[in-house]
Amino acid sequence: xxxxxxxxxxxxxxxxxxxxxxxxxxxxxxxxxxxxxxxxxxxxxxxxxxxxxxxxxxxxxxxxxxxxxxxxxxxxxxxxxxxxxxxxxxxxxxxxxxxxxxxxxxxxxxxxxxxxxxxxxxxxxxxxxxxxxxxxxxxx
Numbered sequence: 001x002x003x004x005x006x007x008x009x010x011x012x013x014x015x016x017x018x019x020x021x022x023x024x025x026x027x028x029x030x031x032x033x034x035x036x037x038x039x040x041x042x043x044x045x046x047x048x049x050x051x052x053x054x055x056x057x058x059x060x061x062x063x064x065x066x067x068x069x070x071x072x073x074x075x076x077x078x079x080x081x082x083x084x085x086x087x088x089x090x091x092x093x094x095x096x097x098x099x100x101x102x103x104x105x106x107x108x109x110x111x112x113x114x115x116x117x118x119x120x121x122x123x124x125x126x127x128x129x130x131x132x133x134x135x136x137x138x139x140x
Contacts, residue, residue, distance in 0.1 A: 001112065006080040008034045009042050013076050016052065017068035017121045022061030042080070049079040068125065074116035083116075085109040 011032040016023060025043060029036040043062055046052045053065040064071065077083060086106040088096045098106060 002077055002083075003081045005038075005042060006077045008032070008038065009046060009076050009080045010073065012039060012042060012062075013046065013051065013064065013071070013121055014124050016062060016064050017071075018125055019063075022055045022059060022063045024061045028062065045080060046076075051076065051079060064121075068122040069120055071121045072117055073119045073121065073124070074113060076121070077116060083109050083112050085113075 011034055012028050015028055015032050023031075025040050026036060028034070028043070029039045032039070034042070043052065043054070047054050047062075050065050051071065052062045054060070054062055066075075074083070084105070086098055086102045086109070088094075089098060089102060093099075
């Protein structure tokens with residue numbers, strides 16, 4: 001449904017949204033169970049897209065650049081691997097008249113866009129304390 005890289009980005013963003021201070025790559029990695037080397041590349045992508053801000057210095061680290069109440073899950077996913085939609089036959093055979101398979105794939109992409117486009121990162125942090133927004137993250 002979404003790539004592992006997009007899931008890693010979501011884990012990092014949700015973790016950052018649950019914190020008040022800048023967080024280092026090492027701490028984000030430990031807290032989200034994302035390999036630190038891979039996470040560094042993900043954080044670079046999120047930073048280039050201006051979803052997170054990197055602060056240098058002794059108290060440096062990453063913070064969200066967009067409030068969690070405004071940042072959608074879809075925006076994070078699309079930054080890493082956009083949801084694939086089919087507006088015409090990807091094989092160039094039928095133009096806009098999609099075959100049943102590509103029509104269903106496009107329908108699924110539309111539902112994903114609608115669902116994740118209506119869900120903010122803040123929405124993922126709501127709920128009972130016994131249902132953490134991410135697996136295995138202490139304190140969230």
